Amino acid sequence: MGLGEWIGIGAFAQLSGLTVETLRHYHQVGLLVPAEVDGRTGYRRYLLRQLPRARWLSCGTSGCPWTRSRRSPAPPIGRSGARS
Incomplete structure (x- = not known):
């Protein structure tokens, strides 16, 4: 699955x-506005x-359960999907 492929809300x-x-x-x-x-x-x-x-947004709601990395989470992305 490539980064440009659609994914439904449940899987996302x-x-x-x-x-x-x-x-x-x-x-x-x-x-976080859906792509479509x-x-x-x-x-x-x-x-x-x-x-x-x-995932960056989930850090505020769940304490980042998806990673154990010491790296900081990704910066916010604008509505178009481009990094701010």
């Missing part, structure tokens, strides 16, 4: 350590390249 939640509900909230408040939202169904799709930002 599992990989990021965030809940589906948290991802929906982050979308509503603009913290189906206008008909409302289905949210993310790109794997958005995962570092999601």
Whole structure:
């Protein structure tokens, strides 16, 4: 799976350590906007390249369970997916 491939909200939640509900909230408040939202169904799709930002955000909610690295988490990424 490449970094430019679509991933559904459930799988993205599992990989990021965030809940589906948290991802929906982050979308509503603009913290982590899905790469695509189906206008008909409302289905949210993310790109794997958005995962570092999601994991960075999960540090505040869960204490970074996804890593034991001493490196600092990835910096925030803007809505377009580019690093700020």
